[in-house]
Amino acid sequence: MPNKRTMATSPKKLHIKTFGCQMNAYDSERMAEVLQPAGYELTDEANDADLVILNTCHIREKAAEKVYSELGRVRLNKEARKAKGRDTLVAVAGCVAQAEGEEIIARAPVVDIVVGPQSLHRLADLVAEAQSTGKRSVETEFPAEDKFAALPVRADGKRHVSAFVTVQEGCDKFCTFCVVPYTRGAEYSREPAEIVAEVERLSARGVREVTLLGQNVNAYHGSGVDGGRWSLAQLLRKLAENPAIERLRFTTSHPHDMDDDLIALFGDEPKLMPYLHLPFQAGSDRILAAMNRKHTAADYEALIARIRDTRPDIALSTDIIVGFPGETDADFEETLSLTRRVRFAQAFSFKYSARPGTPAANLDGQVPDSVKKERLAVLQALLEESRRGFDQATVGRRMPVLFGGKGRKPGQITGRSPYLQAVHVEGPDTLIGHIAEVDISAAGPNSLTGVMKSGFEWREPVQAAV
């Protein structure tokens, strides 16, 4: 039943543009929920919106600059609406908001509200204040109150097969290049009971696959009802008991926090998908030490060997930075050589970007952009070759595919393999939301094509008792 506040106000349009990581995508969903009781409905049309939120990323300079160019477009739109007698409120959320706060207000007069990731549960109040007083506000404290507890329960009524659930935020690792410990604050883990309940609600709405999110997700340490500490492995085991959840994933992990239990889980929990995103950042021990990564290249390789011992077919993904201050050609060679030895199924690679306030920004030996560019091109060619090799090796195999939607061509549906590859097949729409066995027939540049296993009989899967 719609609540009184929704009925009392005519629907207003809300447009959220999300930059950056999956945690921001999750926060965007939650912001839409926070604003729903105030009468805001989501629209894809920025021009049509009474409230525009940019949920921003500060991880690299380029990401932060994108926000200001987007604000230029928002300003033109706000002026065009104003000419038609319609007001537009503009909010900047996320990590740029957290890092730059007042600076955004000074640099971009179009912005009415600046709200950091720890304060998004306050958004409805901030919007109401801006509307009634016309004052611009900045809310970037790390409040003592638990923002997850203050957020409304997810209930958008939408049907998604896969969902993200943030279980941990912030980071205490302080890699010297990274802004996260400053923008997202100290490491914080949500309580297991709260997460289990959220996953139950999601599974009752048709979600079959859950990806647990955290900046440093394997440092997870929630306290259980018994007062004991829960590791990420314990949390995953508990979530696997939900009969309607068929697949579990987690990201992003730090090599230092890959404990034995978590590695063992890849061998003995069939619902935990064989895919692990484990950034190594650089292959040279000298650079790794300067990055404060707390592991050497040999530590990383030994860890990968243990994980592959437990789950030989695991798809490995990583993050790599080129051109960290002081990186020589020989250091970069070590990055290439480690990349060759590990054979990643997927990878994200970046030019080092000096972030104000981080220790590495003040180091001597900043690498010229032209060198970073060259190194990135060489690395990306190698990573692409490795990715294609992994995809090619799955051709001819039969794999369970979780179907999430229709394909681009009529009669086609699309889903994900256990290794997170996109798979397209000819098949009935009734399979969307379900897992079916597929024989992989070809690997294209970005996806696989397959044929539904012949004689495949579709059965209604078990539903959660909620």
Ligand code: 5AD
């Ligand atoms: N410059 C370049 N890449 C960075 N990352 C984080 N900070 C920086 C930076 N200052 C990359 C890391 C991290 C990923 C999310 O972004 O590889 O794992």
Ligand code: SF4
């Ligand atoms: Fe940033 Fe990840 Fe290092 Fe934490 S572990 S400081 S989030 S790169």
